[in-house]
Every structure is written in C-alpha cells, then in structure tokens.
Amino acid sequence: NAGVTQTPKFQVLKTGQSMTLQCAQDMNHNSMYWYRQDPGMGLRLIYYSASEGTTDKGEVPNGYNVSRLNKREFSLRLESAAPSQTSVYFCASSEYPPSGYSGLTNEKLFFGSGTQLSVL
C-alpha cells in the first residue's frame, strides 16, 4: 500500500510565486492534516480536515489555504510565497480525528514523506 503520498518532494520558489502541495491517501481515512516542520520548532499544524467537506485552521494558518478535494485528497496552497514559508511540509491522515465526532479514541496519524520547500 502507498499510504500517504505527497508531491512534489522538493520545490524552490521565488518570493511572491504561488504553488499547491498535493496529498493523497489510499487508506480510506476520514481525517487529513498539513503540518510544517522547522528546526527547533517541531511540527506545527497548519490546517486540518476532520472529515470530508470540512476544513479548519490549525496553529499557523496565515499565508495558506487548503482544499479537501474528496475523501482521498487534501491540498495545501501558498498564494504568495514568502521566505518565512521555507520549511518541510508533511501531510498526514487518520481514520478518525484523535478523539472527536465518532467518540472513538486512539487514532494514530500516518505521515507522508514530506515536501522540502525553499522560498528565495
């Protein structure tokens, strides 16, 4: 199984350019997430989609937009890239939210291999 697939793996942008990071999962998961990872900062949640048709802001949403295209796909868009958005971006999915809606708990996240983005 492919699991969570992110594209591209590497990208260099100039300030002001736009781009979309793609993420797809083949595990029929309901919830999907976008995190960014910066040195010394750990992972910070940008946006998430607890279920198909819903999206919500995370800790650091400014400068980003997301689209839950369907149950499989969750894209992250940078409309006007800035050097502060240089980071490694990870997409993740889980069958259900960590302890939400369904009342189920114990949900673990499955991560993609990341996109290394540099904004010059």
Next chain:
Amino acid sequence: SQQGEEDPQALSIQEGENATMNCSYKTSINNLQWYRQNSGRGLVHLILIRSNEREKHSGRLRVTLDTSKKSSSLLITASRAADTASYFCATDNLWQGGSEKLVFGKGTKLTVNP
C-alpha cells in the same frame, strides 16, 4: 501554542544502553502518542497510551504516563544504532468533549553510537 515539550532536546548513548525521553504537556488529554522520525523521512507512530493507563509496553519500548504531573516518558531498552532518530510526543487537547487534532512537541534527537 505547542502542547508537549520533550526533554532532553538531544541524547547520545552507546549501543546496548537504555534511552529515556520525557514529555510534559499543559492541558488535559485523552491520550498521548509517541512518534519516531528518521532523518529526511515522515513520522511513524510508535505507541499510544490512554489517559487512564499508567504504563504500556511494545517490544523494547516502555511508555509511562503521569496525568497528575502532566508528563510521560519513553524508554527504549537495549538501544541499537537503528534507533537513531528524533522522537516526538503528541497529545490531543481536550476541550468541550473532544479534540480533532494532535499537537506535537519539539522532539528529542537520539543518537545511538555503535
């Protein structure tokens, strides 16, 4: 703001030794998870412990949870060079009966020397 904070930030040990990493968090949780990240890769789930559990084992991993102190520890016994990675704790922040997301700490970078 980030929920979990791992300690130490970096740990270097010899193969065969035990490695202990700690995580402290701020608010009530349903469960706490530990993840491993090898260099240049995504995170991989290791183990989950619920708020009503005090200890959990998985192979060479032992996790403890002390909700009164809002802290957890991850012990890796008989470490191997392949255990070299960064380790993160993650919590779901309880509010109004549920939580939709995991919040990760900054991680502990473990180096196991052959």
